[in-house]
Amino acid sequence: MAISSIIFILLFASAVFLFTKNIKKVIRNIRLGKPLDRSDRKDERLKLMIKVALGQSKMVVRPFAGFLHILVYLGFIIINIEVLEIILDGILGTHRLFSFLDSFYFFLIASFEVLAVLVLVSCLIFFARRNIARLKRFSGVEMTSWPKSDANYILITEVLLMSAFILMNAADTALQNIGSEHYTMVGTFPISGFFVEALGTNESSLILIERSMWWFHIIGIFSFLNYLPYSKHLHVILAFPNVYYSKLEPKGQFDNMQSVKKEVELMFNPEADPYAAPAEPQTEPSRFGAKDVTDFTWKQLMDSYTCTECGRCTSVCPANITGKLLSPRKIMMDTRDRLVEVGNNIDKNGNEFNDGKSLLRDYITEEEILACTSCNACTEACPVNNDPLSVIVDLRRYLIMEESKAPSEWTGIFTNMENNGAPWQFAQADRLKWKDEE
Amino acid sequence: MSNLKVTTMAEMMAAGQEPEVLFWVGCAGSFDDRAKKITRAFVKILNSVGINFAVLGTEESCTGDPAKRAGNEFLFQMQAMGNIQILNAYNIKKIVTTCPHCFNTIKNEYPDLGGKYQVVHHSQFLQELIDNGKLTVQGGEFKGKKITFHDPCYLGRANDVYEAPRELIQKLDAELVEMKRCKSGGFCCGAGGAQMFKEAENGEKEINIERTEEALEIKPDIIATGCPFCMTMMTDGVKLKNKETETKVYDLAELIAKSNDL
Numbered sequence: 110m111a112i113s114s115i116i117f118i119l120l121f122a123s124a125v126f127l128f129t130k131n132i133k134k135v136i137r138n139i140r141l142g143k144p145l146d147r148s149d150r151k152d153e154r155l156k157l158m159i160k161v162a163l164g165q166s167k168m169v170v171r172p173f174a175g176f177l178h179i180l181v182y183l184g185f186i187i188i189n190i191e192v193l194e195i196i197l198d199g200i201l202g203t204h205r206l207f208s209f210l211d212s213f214y215f216f217l218i219a220s221f222e223v224l225a226v227l228v229l230v231s232c233l234i235f236f237a238r239r240n241i242a243r244l245k246r247f248s249g250v251e252m253t254s255w256p257k258s259d260a261n262y263i264l265i266t267e268v269l270l271m272s273a274f275i276l277m278n279a280a281d282t283a284l285q286n287i288g289s290e291h292y293t294m295v296g297t298f299p300i301s302g303f304f305v306e307a308l309g310t311n312e313s314s315l316i317l318i319e320r321s322m323w324w325f326h327i328i329g330i331f332s333f334l335n336y337l338p339y340s341k342h343l344h345v346i347l348a349f350p351n352v353y354y355s356k357l358e359p360k361g362q363f364d365n366m367q368s369v370k371k372e373v374e375l376m377f378n379p380e381a382d383p384y385a386a387p388a389e390p391q392t393e394p395s396r397f398g399a400k401d402v403t404d405f406t407w408k409q410l411m412d413s414y415t416c417t418e419c420g421r422c423t424s425v426c427p428a429n430i431t432g433k434l435l436s437p438r439k440i441m442m443d444t445r446d447r448l449v450e451v452g453n454n455i456d457k458n459g460n461e462f463n464d465g466k467s468l469l470r471d472y473i474t475e476e477e478i479l480a481c482t483s484c485n486a487c488t489e490a491c492p493v494n495n496d497p498l499s500v501i502v503d504l505r506r507y508l509i510m511e512e513s514k515a516p517s518e519w520t521g522i523f524t525n526m527e528n529n530g531a532p533w534q535f536a537q538a539d540r541l542k543w544k545d546e547e
Numbered sequence: 548m549s550n551l552k553v554t555t556m557a558e559m560m561a562a563g564q565e566p567e568v569l570f571w572v573g574c575a576g577s578f579d580d581r582a583k584k585i586t587r588a589f590v591k592i593l594n595s596v597g598i599n600f601a602v603l604g605t606e607e608s609c610t611g612d613p614a615k616r617a618g619n620e621f622l623f624q625m626q627a628m629g630n631i632q633i634l635n636a637y638n639i640k641k642i643v644t645t646c647p648h649c650f651n652t653i654k655n656e657y658p659d660l661g662g663k664y665q666v667v668h669h670s671q672f673l674q675e676l677i678d679n680g681k682l683t684v685q686g687g688e689f690k691g692k693k694i695t696f697h698d699p700c701y702l703g704r705a706n707d708v709y710e711a712p713r714e715l716i717q718k719l720d721a722e723l724v725e726m727k728r729c730k731s732g733g734f735c736c737g738a739g740g741a742q743m744f745k746e747a748e749n750g751e752k753e754i755n756i757e758r759t760e761e762a763l764e765i766k767p768d769i770i771a772t773g774c775p776f777c778m779t780m781m782t783d784g785v786k787l788k789n790k791e792t793e794t795k796v797y798d799l800a801e802l803i804a805k806s807n808d809l
Contacts, residue, residue, distance in 0.1 A: 170732075361705025362655035366620045370660065373624040377632070398618065427735040427758075432751030480748040483616045483740030484700040489731055505618030518745035519617050526622060530608030531574040532744055541604040543576070543583040544553045544590075 117199035117327075124331035131338035135414060138452040142407030143395075147354040154353045157494075162352040167492040171421070174238075177231040181267070184228035185345065188274070191221050195327050205281075208293050215296050222275060222300040229271040236264045246420040251439035256341070256418055263342050270329045277322035279304040284315050344417040348493045351415040354408055355494040360485045363502060368395065398506025401467040402448045405503060412495040413445035422487035422497060428480040435480040437487035437497035443472035444500055469504055478504045479516065551587060552594050555604040556637045566601035568672075569639045571653065573646035574609050575775035581782065582645075582775035588804035589645050589669055595809055596681045600643075606633050610652040617741035624660065627652075631662035641665045643672040645800060647701035647774045648739075654706070668702055670711040670773050670799050677718060686720035687806040694721045694802075695767040697758070697781060698733035699774035712773050715799050719806050724765050734758050736772075736780035743776050759784025763794060770796045 147154075160166045165182065169175035194207045208214050239247045239260060247260070278301035284292040287310050297305065308315060337343045375381045399405050402413075422437035423429050429436050447468045454462050469475075481501045488496050508514050515523065522532040530537045559566055570593070575582040593600050611626030630653075634642075642664050644650045654666035667675075676682035694716050702708045709730045716723045728734040737747070737754030747753060759781060762770050770781050775798075782796045797805075 359651075359655050359706050361651040361701050363615060365624065365656060365659050369620045369624050373621070373628055376625070377628050397620070425732070425734075427737065427754045428748070428750070431747075431754050431757050433748045435748075476748050479745075480750075481740050482700070482735045482737060482742050482754065484735035485704040486700075486732075486735065489704050502616070502618060506620055507618075509618035510621060515617065515619075516745050519619075519741060522613055522617075522741070522744045523619055523622055526609050526611070526614060526626060530626075531578060532609060532613050533574065533578055535578045537608065538605050540572070540577045540607055541553070541555070541602070543572075543586050544551055546583065547587060 111202045114200060114202040120328065120331060121196065121199065124334055127335050128338070131335065134452060134456075135338055135343070138448050139407050139410045139414065141403050141448070141451065142405050142410040143403075145406035145408050147408060150357055153357060154355070157355060157357075158349055158353040161355075161492070161494060162348045165492070167490075167494075170490070177234060180224075180227045180231045181235075184224040184271075187224055188221050188228075190217065191274075192327075192330060195323070199327060204291050205293050205295060208295050215298075218278070218295070219299050222278060222298050225271040225274050226300050229268055232264045232267045232271075236261065236268075239264075246424045249420065249423060249436055249438070251436060251442050252418070252420070256442065259340050259342075260418070262336075263340065266329065266333055266336075270326060270333070273322045273326040273329065275301045276304065277301075277319055277326060280308055280315050280319035280322065283308045283310065284312070284319060286310075287312060287315075289316070341416065341418045344415050344493060347411065347415040348417075351411055352494045354411070356408075356496060356499075360488055363499075366397070366506070368397065396507065397510040398508070399500070399503035400469050400507045400511070402444060402451055404507070405444070405500065409496070409500055409503075410444070410448055412497075412500075413441050413448060415493050416441040416445060416495055417493065418442060419492065421490040421492065422495070425486040425490045427482055427484060427486065433476075433480040434474065435477045435501075437501075440473060440477070440497045440500050441495055444468060447472050469507060473504065475508060475514070478508070481505075551590050553590060554601050556601045556606065556639075557604070559601045560637065564599075565638075567599045568641045568643050569634075569637075570600050570602050571610075571642050571644040571646075571649050572602055572607060573644060573649045573775065575779075576645055577607070579775060579779070581778055585645055585775060585778065585798040585800055588798065588809070589800040591804045591809040592673065592676075592682065592800060592807070595807065596676060598676075598681075603633065603637075610649045612648040612652045613741040613744060615652070615656070616739065623656075627657055627660050627662070631657060631660055634662055634664065639664055641667070643667050643669055645669045645773075645775070645798070647699040647705070648776070651701045651705050668706075668708060668711070668773065670702070670715060671708060673799065673803060674711040674714055677715075682803075684715075684718040684803055685807055686718075687808065689719040689721045689769070689802060689806050692719075692721045692768040693724055693766070694719070694769045694771050695724050695726055695762055695765060696729070697726070697736065697762065697770055697772045697777055698730060699772060699777050700733065700735050700739050702773055703733050704731055712771070712799055715803065716771060719802060721769075724767060726761050726765060728761065734761065736774075736777040738776035738780050743779070753784075755780035755784040756787065759788055763788060763790055767794055769802070770794060771799055771802060772796065773799050 165179055168178050197206050198204060238244050278298050281292060282297050282301060282305045285294050289312055308318065396404060402410060418438060420438050426435060426437055454464055478501050483498060485498060488498055525532055525534050529535060572586055576586040608630055609626055610630065611623035614626065615623035642653060647668060650666060650668045653664065677684065696712050696716060713723060735754060736758055772778055772781060778796060778798060785791055785794050785796055
């Protein structure tokens, strides 16, 4: 076996090993969430996944960005067929293994090249939108430092990978033209064809270009794969399960807390014996609502990892638009960042470790969650069906039910509802007065 | 005394009768001066077509919606179970309500707590009446008027009801104009999530002003809505912008009742 094959296999194996290890950590973290049954309505879920994740139906609500994103996405998926060839070539020490497909092979590579250029141009436009046009959607308190760099790293990497792919093909064609012995004749490709002449005819420098671009491209892909678990780019994988496990109920339907239901049912049951011992041994007393990430369901945690920080939620949030602190994107990002922190704590110090911090207050302030109008604009806008509203409501539940820390006007409406069955202080006996007025 | 014909469930039961539908009035519809006009307009329509309906009257209590959105799940479920006991005792099958918050809560959140009913918003109910020929709309004073519809979040995005309100407006022979943000992209009035009952958090602008400005941009004669809370928010917004003479805010039921001279 050639030394290059051995190096390749080692690189490939370590890339897969590292990726698996880090993805397992992501899965472990998501599983820190509370159970939630989303195993129902499988056909409906599958259809939704095909429409929203595969079909990008919510991306094209904004046609320009949506169209460019589809190009990058198509490129990503289709060019991966080429990566399969590259990997096999790398392992077997062959060159263009699939070229026996002849004219079909030529068609494939030609279309990869066209896609590669479309991806490249799209990524440059995306980069310009973020860094030159500075679209408002990509700014905000949560979009400084790492999230800002993360987005740019992704775009730059894609531009570099696509450039390497085209340069590699150009050098390959030049080598075919001078009859270099390893380079099978496959013809001149539509895009790289333009650069063939510029590369000259020196065989050894052409081989150097071709080989280094080949290695750069594949090592780039291996590195990018391992960058995913640390990046918002993880959405390329998680978007699928995340949409599959979407909430299928009407958007206005909030879950009824089953822990509360038990208590209330007891209160309404005239036969209930208030002094009876609990029928089943109490499990670990859970808190009402959420103070920290482990109080959420696994789906809410998966949402946070799937968030790609596009800011479509925040850009339609009435609270955010009118200058309030709330940004649904920040809610999702804070949830993820805190979850990563909790996960790292567990890795370092074991399961029982308490760092004394919590999502509420150390990451998300009361002012933020109190600004929400529960209008569902954020959930409607999210291209991967995240539900920032459920996170906000669970945090409110903790604030109200565990800490009794409601704004004073809310305390007032609660009291009114308890006393006279309406948020205002009117007697229930007066409920039909409208009939005789006018 | 008014000439509205309103029967309570208690009276119906005593007389051994059953209503076709229960009209869930809601707290705003019962107590808010502006919303009471919506309630009366809707009842006038029901009376004019001879619908056999009932209300709970003094037995009705808040659905618990504001408590639930604020995070007080305990109070919500207490309210819900109380209401469900009464509704089930009266063997209620179908409910119509003029408030999208009551609509959403009873339709979506009560079933799990034991309250299973067919629930419709009054825009859907009115459309049904028109579709099966019971109600004809004359257009009347709204003919040719420019009307825009403000989608209540709990009717639109929350429950995907976008068309019924618009079809009602078109029945008035009015010109339906859409705001930039409408239907599933509609913009909140600022009242939902129990914001109605507290001061807004610090910001640069009130949400209802942002929405009112957007509505006024298209210079409508009327801003129509289907929610008593949107009504408050939009009416306040129009007042603040000193446009009360040019632009009126009406509920769908009021539009239909007025156009039919009820």
